[in-house]
Amino acid sequence: MADIRSNFLGIKSPNPFWLASAPPTDKEYNVVRAFRAGWGGVVWKTLGEDPPIVNINGPRYGAIYGGDRRLLGFNNVELITDRPLDVNLREIKQVKRDWPDRAVVVSLMVPCEEQAWKKILPLVEDTGADGIELNFGCPHGMSERGMGSAVGQVPEYVEMVARWCKQHSRMPLIIKLTPNITDIRFPARASKQGGADAVSLINTIKSIMSVDLDKMTPAPDTDGKGSHGGFCGPAVKPIALHMVAEIVRDAETRGYPVSAIGGITTWRDAAEFLALGAGNVQVCTAAMTYGFRIVEDMIEGLKNWMDEKGYGRLDDFIGLANPNFVEWQDLNLNYVAKARINQDLCIKCGRCYVACEDTSHQAISNAKDGRRHFEIIDAECVGCNLCVCVCPVENCITMEPMTSGVDPRTGLPITKDYANWTTHPNNPNRVAAE
Amino acid sequence: MSQHRADIAAGRLSKAEYADNFADLHPALDDHQALVEADRCYFCDGAPCTTACPTGIDIPMFIRQISTGNPKGAAATILRDNIMGGMCARVCPTETLCEEVCVRNDAEDKPVKIGQLQRFATDTLFAAGKQIFEKGADTGKRVAVVGGGPAGLACAHALARQGHAVTVFEVRDKLGGLNEYGIAAYKTVDNFAQHEVDYILGVGGIAVEFGKRLGADVTLGQLRSDYDAVFLGLGLGAVNALTLKGEEMAGVLDAVDYIADLRQAKDLSTLPVGRRIVVIGGGMTAIDIAVQTKRLGAEDVTLVYRRGKEFMKASAYEQELAQISGVKIKYSAKPVRLLGEGGHVRAVEFEYTQALAKSLPRTGSGGERFTLEADMVFKAIGQKFVAGPVTGGNDVLELEGERIAVNDDRRTSLPDVWAGGDCIAGGQDLTVSGVEDGKVAAVAIDTYLRGGAEKRE
Numbered sequence: 001m002a003d004i005r006s007n008f009l010g011i012k013s014p015n016p017f018w019l020a021s022a023p024p025t026d027k028e029y030n031v032v033r034a035f036r037a038g039w040g041g042v043v044w045k046t047l048g049e050d051p052p053i054v055n056i057n058g059p060r061y062g063a064i065y066g067g068d069r070r071l072l073g074f075n076n077v078e079l080i081t082d083r084p085l086d087v088n089l090r091e092i093k094q095v096k097r098d099w100p101d102r103a104v105v106v107s108l109m110v111p112c113e114e115q116a117w118k119k120i121l122p123l124v125e126d127t128g129a130d131g132i133e134l135n136f137g138c139p140h141g142m143s144e145r146g147m148g149s150a151v152g153q154v155p156e157y158v159e160m161v162a163r164w165c166k167q168h169s170r171m172p173l174i175i176k177l178t179p180n181i182t183d184i185r186f187p188a189r190a191s192k193q194g195g196a197d198a199v200s201l202i203n204t205i206k207s208i209m210s211v212d213l214d215k216m217t218p219a220p221d222t223d224g225k226g227s228h229g230g231f232c233g234p235a236v237k238p239i240a241l242h243m244v245a246e247i248v249r250d251a252e253t254r255g256y257p258v259s260a261i262g263g264i265t266t267w268r269d270a271a272e273f274l275a276l277g278a279g280n281v282q283v284c285t286a287a288m289t290y291g292f293r294i295v296e297d298m299i300e301g302l303k304n305w306m307d308e309k310g311y312g313r314l315d316d317f318i319g320l321a322n323p324n325f326v327e328w329q330d331l332n333l334n335y336v337a338k339a340r341i342n343q344d345l346c347i348k349c350g351r352c353y354v355a356c357e358d359t360s361h362q363a364i365s366n367a368k369d370g371r372r373h374f375e376i377i378d379a380e381c382v383g384c385n386l387c388v389c390v391c392p393v394e395n396c397i398t399m400e401p402m403t404s405g406v407d408p409r410t411g412l413p414i415t416k417d418y419a420n421w422t423t424h425p426n427n428p429n430r431v432a433a434e
Numbered sequence: 435m436s437q438h439r440a441d442i443a444a445g446r447l448s449k450a451e452y453a454d455n456f457a458d459l460h461p462a463l464d465d466h467q468a469l470v471e472a473d474r475c476y477f478c479d480g481a482p483c484t485t486a487c488p489t490g491i492d493i494p495m496f497i498r499q500i501s502t503g504n505p506k507g508a509a510a511t512i513l514r515d516n517i518m519g520g521m522c523a524r525v526c527p528t529e530t531l532c533e534e535v536c537v538r539n540d541a542e543d544k545p546v547k548i549g550q551l552q553r554f555a556t557d558t559l560f561a562a563g564k565q566i567f568e569k570g571a572d573t574g575k576r577v578a579v580v581g582g583g584p585a586g587l588a589c590a591h592a593l594a595r596q597g598h599a600v601t602v603f604e605v606r607d608k609l610g611g612l613n614e615y616g617i618a619a620y621k622t623v624d625n626f627a628q629h630e631v632d633y634i635l636g637v638g639g640i641a642v643e644f645g646k647r648l649g650a651d652v653t654l655g656q657l658r659s660d661y662d663a664v665f666l667g668l669g670l671g672a673v674n675a676l677t678l679k680g681e682e683m684a685g686v687l688d689a690v691d692y693i694a695d696l697r698q699a700k701d702l703s704t705l706p707v708g709r710r711i712v713v714i715g716g717g718m719t720a721i722d723i724a725v726q727t728k729r730l731g732a733e734d735v736t737l738v739y740r741r742g743k744e745f746m747k748a749s750a751y752e753q754e755l756a757q758i759s760g761v762k763i764k765y766s767a768k769p770v771r772l773l774g775e776g777g778h779v780r781a782v783e784f785e786y787t788q789a790l791a792k793s794l795p796r797t798g799s800g801g802e803r804f805t806l807e808a809d810m811v812f813k814a815i816g817q818k819f820v821a822g823p824v825t826g827g828n829d830v831l832e833l834e835g836e837r838i839a840v841n842d843d844r845r846t847s848l849p850d851v852w853a854g855g856d857c858i859a860g861g862q863d864l865t866v867s868g869v870e871d872g873k874v875a876a877v878a879i880d881t882y883l884r885g886g887a888e889k890r891e
Binding site: 067068069347348349350351353354366372392393 | 470476
């Protein structure tokens with residue numbers, strides 16, 4: 001069976017599944033439950049200076065749902081730990097002692113002053129923790145105080161604090177980045193520049209979950225007022241995948257370790273991040289939604305998939321998908337795909353038809369011999385994939401590449417030659433084809 | 435031979451048993467259940483369920499409205515197409531209409547519970563006491579509607595919305611027709627039929643004259659001269675007879691009469707029911723009388739149908755309901771003799787109409803006989819239209835078969851007379867098709883009254 005032991009920055013864990021710095025890792029009790037359930041590691045919820053911060057006493061969380069109230073997106077306005085520093089340090093030390101094979105990384109957030117970092121780092125180092133993660137991502141409450149995402153949004157600050165930490169500590173250093181920024185590559189480059197060993201991302205996205213139309217307040221609200229909270233959960237996974245992949249392929253940060261975070265709910269989600277080049281993954285919302293036991297399936301599922309694919313170790317597939325992440329202009333314009341509806345699987349709901357007819361290319365017919373019957377009109381199909389997206393039956397509609405003949409829509413012959421926009425005759429800035 | 439004594443008694447059950455046996459057959463969905471079920475709808479394009487609905491309710495739209503937290507909008511979507519959407523949600527054989535064609539049958543053999551969702555939406559609206567329809571601006575035209583059943587009320591409601599003054603002539607004490615007098619009690623609990631009638635009349639502009647029988651208290655000729663148009667929703671006034679000797683014996687009853695008594699009974703424990711019941715027939719009425727007598731405390735209820743299972747008009751679902759209620763169904767046998775004693779029926783002799791399965795001991799080519807003892811024998815072999823009132827006078831309607839002939843607009847052979855519901859030829863004998871008839875006729879009547887071909891809602 002596949003070996004999924006993980007080694008991230010020299011921090012070893014029995015599997016690549018860590019719990020992210022968040023409510024589930026705020027205290028010994030929860031972390032021990034997590035380790036008993038099988039989690040490979042934790043990033044302890046962010047420590048700050050004493051006196052501890054205070055949290056609101058109203059709702060901290062909000063959610064958006066798909067069908068059957070399946071939680072798709074989640075947000076929170078909780079701050080860093082609200083427990084005294086020494087309590088957390090004592091518990092961290094105890095947990096690391098009791099669970100030596102698991103990764104225990106400590107998240108930190110103190111003001112952007114060298115003295116503050118210099119003071120806290122030795123205290124953490126003394127716990128025997130495996131590493132530190134700087135919380136430069138929290139977008140609410142702390143950022144207004146010049147910490148969290150306020151730091152992550154300024155690459156110069158990221159680099160500066162990274163330097164301090166490397167200077168005053170021997171622990172492996174991870175910088176947790178905020179996605180509330182225009183281009184994620186800049187803070188990642190700064191992190192590397194400052195000597196940090198890795199980045200982790202994404203932290204949460206500024207959000208308002210909904211508006212209570214009776215009270216006219218943004219939700220969740222405290223005493224009639226709502227603030228922006230950090231958005232996370234399955235809905236943010238595509239954003240996180242993109243940001244992770246950008247850093248992994250960037251010329252300046254290529255090969256720079258990334259711990260991936262963002263909507264990871266299943267082994268498959270995790271495998272996708274690893275395939276794009278992440279070294280390990282961190283999970284929060286899925287655990288908060290379903291409890292710690294989900295890790296059992298994450299472990300087994302990942303192993304089973306790796307066995308099927310013949311990957312013996314994580315390194316065998318980490319990053320394999322990244323080279324296939326290219327710019328739009330590098331996509332092959334000679335590739336032609338047409339939708340195909342499997343009539344045996346089709347339940348004749350007509351959703352593909354109406355989607356195509358109303359909003360796209362009128363490329364699906366809805367009747368045959370006076371009966372409901374849905375079929376692709378190749379002469380109109382641009383291969384857009386909308387029908388696949390809206391079909392309620394998995395694999396009923398598939399996109400099939402044309403390998404020969406003529407595309408009935410364009411009248412152009414199918415060619416195996418690769419040609420992209422950079423050489424296309426319609427491109428005023430085209431370069432001559434070789 | 436010992437003296438036979440029919441065992442017929444009231445009060446066979448405890449109060450709790452009556453309440454339990456006649457409680458809602460399908461309890462209403464609560465908010466959570468409705469949302470979960472509504473999520474299952476795919477919002478199909480050109481949805482098969484809508485096509486299958488005789489009144490063409492926009493089912494995907496109303497289910498979507500439930501799922502978006504707009505149940506009153508959902509109710510409006512339903513009632514605009516079917517003013518009796520509340521009753522139809524309870525009594526429609528959805529398993530052979532909308533739910534039969536739900537694409538979820540193909541997907542996972544389990545249709546969306548359309549009927550239950552429809553009830554959720556309409557119940558929510560009625561509970562809020564919200565009237566969503568209003569009477570149209572007065573046109574000065576007057577329409578007589580004869581019969582206050584589903585067809586008549588649907589027609590009256592649609593005409594009132596167009597501003598025509600409607601008078602409904604009803605022979606009984608209450609409106610609703612079979613909704614009030616015919617549907618099995620556990621399908622429409624808590625006096626729902628009358629609540630629905632109240633909602634329909636709530637639009638305004640509809641007068642009702644009770645105790646008026648066509649042909650006796652009013653005539654078609656009178657109505658034609660007093661009103662600008664007439665709609666007939668007469669229903670079926672008579673039941674088919676067994677044409678067997680002894681049919682007049684005590685204990686040989688028409689199922690529809692007994693069901694009407696049951697529906698009107700204030701206290702079910704006062705209703706006498708036999709210990710051994712034989713029901714003859716194979717439609718919904720047969721199932722309804724069999725199940726209800728069983729639930730009233732009869733010990734043995736046997737339903738005998740003259741043809742095979744596959745021909746039975748009651749759906750597979752209804753047959754199953756009877757069977758799980760403890761009713762025994764015998765197929766392919768017809769009654770040949772009523773046996774009585776002292777003027778009261780005591781047994782029915784049947785004859786097989788075709789060969790039985792080889793695996794059964796009583797194989798043969800038909801013709802073999804068996805006898806079922808009975809304290810009560812219910813006839814449920816169909817009802818028939820009483821044509822006298824529309825064929826006897828000077829104003830004669832053409833019939834087709836034994837019922838009133840109509841065109842697609844439900845117009846009869848007389849230019850100012852329309853008809854719908856069970857009394858017309860080619861009907862489905864369902865509440866929902868009666869509603870559709872009334873609705874279609876109202877559109878035609880409105881066009882006629884306005885003197886043009888203009889098609890209105």
